[in-house]
Amino acid sequence: MNGCDHQPIQTDLSTAIETAGKLFPDVDFVHGTFEDYLEALRQSLPDDLVTIQGELRSQRTDGWGTLVNTASSRVYLKQQNQEAQAQLERGAEPLAVFAKLGASQPYPHHLLTYAWKTLMQNHPHDSICGCSVDEVHREMVTRFAKSKEVALSVVDDSLTAISASIDTASVSAWDSCSAAVSVFNTSGWNRSGVITRELDVARIYFGVNPSIPDIIAELEQLPLQVAGSVLLDEQGQSVPMSIVDLGVHFGYDLPTDRFRQPYMARRIRITFEAVDVPALGYRTYAWIRHG
DSSP states (O other), X not given: OOSBTTBOOOTTHHHHHHHHHHHOTTSOOOOOOHHXXXXXXXXXXXXXXXXXXXXXXXXXXXXXXXXXXXXXXXXXXHHHHHHHHHIIIIIIHHHHHHHXXXXXOOOOHHHHHHHHHHHHTTOSHHHHTTOSXXXXXXXXXXXXXXXXXXXXXXXXXXXHHHHHHSOOTTOTTSOTTOEEEEEEEOSSXXXXXXXXXXXXXXXXXXXXXXXHHHHHHHHHTOOOOGGGOEEEOTTSOBOOEEEEEEEEEEEEEOOSSSSOEEEEEEEEEEEEEEEEEOTTEEEEEEEESOO
């Protein structure tokens, strides 16, 4: 191929072909296309071609499938690439579809396009293989961060829309003071796993009471009765859990129509096993203050 990422196009190619023809009169030199080359190659292929299976970086293939000896070069780039791809493939994209179908949330084409294009700018072989100069790889880290931030934003927006559409009020086993937790599974098979989640069980906004010490005192006196609380699934069955009272913490909302809304919250941390969360679905649990 005349001209590639390592060398420019030869501007005097016609003259070079003419000269080569004079030096080697028994050889026909033709300036063709990839299609011309492949057609000529098919006509001259032997009948005993060998099929190579597996990764094309062995001695039998001379390593032409990849840039050899780069699998362990700048491993942190490979790790960040895997994380960014997983955020898009297993988080942002499926959850955006869920939000579109189940909560009428507009599908964020522009955000996902930007995230994927930014990620793919890190995929040229000298870049992802980690065999370029330091300046190139420092810029790659920035691109990975941009792609992941956009993906996480899509995940957060999608989860907010989906969660708001889940009807927790109709579950008879849960009371009005319960705190719901939804566990999502974006894979194509049922999954079980241990979940740890922090929950705000009570909030007081600064606009309700401008005295922060009074807010903290009121929240600290809230009778949570952690020892007697339970976690219930959608059928009202008790789910084993561990719970920690984290005390009072500061937080804020960022509504789209107002300025930041600060609050103080009484917070707990629960850990439990979510069993058989359906493929491409979710299960919802509720923490009940009084067991």
